Amino acid sequence: MIIDFHTHAFPDSLAPKVMPLLYEEAKGIYIPVHDGTVSGLLKNMNNWNIDISIIQPIVTKQSQTKSINEWAAEINGKYPGKIISFGSIFPHSDDYKRDIDFVASLDLKGLKFHAEYQDFIPDDKKMLKIYDYALSKNLILLHHAGFDPAFPEPFRSNPERFARVIKEMRSGIIIAAHLGGHAQWDDVEKYLCGTGIYLDASMGFEYFSKDQFLRIIKKHGVDKILFGSDSPWSNAKTEIEHIKNLPLGKTDIDAILGNNAKRILNI
Secondary structure, eight states: OOEEEEEOOOOTTTHHHHHHHHHHHTTTOSOOSSOSSHHHHHHHHHHHTOOEEEEOOOOOSGGGHHHHHHHHHHHHHHSTTTEEEOBOOOTTOSOHHHHHHHHHHTTOOEEEEOHHHHTOOTTOHHHHHHHHHHHHTTOEEEEOOBOOTTSOSSOSSOHHHHHHHHHHOOSSOEEETGGGSBTOHHHIIIIITTSSOEEEOTTOTTTSOHHHHHHHHHHHOGGGEEOOOOBTSSOHHHHHHHHHTSSSOHHHHHIIIIIHHHHHHTO
């Protein structure tokens, strides 16, 4: 089984508007591989033998909380066994417990956070309370990590901050995308390897070296590495090929491509 833990899609009515804006914000660095719709994602999944995709929405203002999470629940129901959408909350909510309870009531499996787009510091004490409550509801937390071309440096979502976060959390599953920090992989080795955080490898092999990826796996543990593509902004097909061609045993490759995700998603 292949599970892409990090994808994006939008309602059909919004995708034609959202995709050009995101492309422009990213300064054209990333060329989309589908049109931003769920049907576009599913088409690629079928062509590339991906069994399940996890969609990671981002709430960037309080007024989006209801609509985005209800859409996530809707597509989960529409495409069972193929699509699992996480939810999201606005970090500056007037009542984060209410919003997390709402996500949990929809049977969504996790929350996506993006410190740059949502304007927060990952290891801020206020955020630690949010994570703690969300984890108490058995929600998985996935964070964007590292470089994002839409924002200037220094990036808030860096490996050192995530090391502080994971140290403070008593239990639960927290994932740092882009192998713990896009374009900050030396710091991933320094601060995150050997901790309890999970790393998704989304948008990776065009940027980090194979040797560094293998080194991080060895230091961190293959059981905490997840395949992800960041589709539509990266090509899942080529990412899968890179992983399959690594000098690893079949058990380890299967763990990265899907078995680790199956375990933490409880599917």
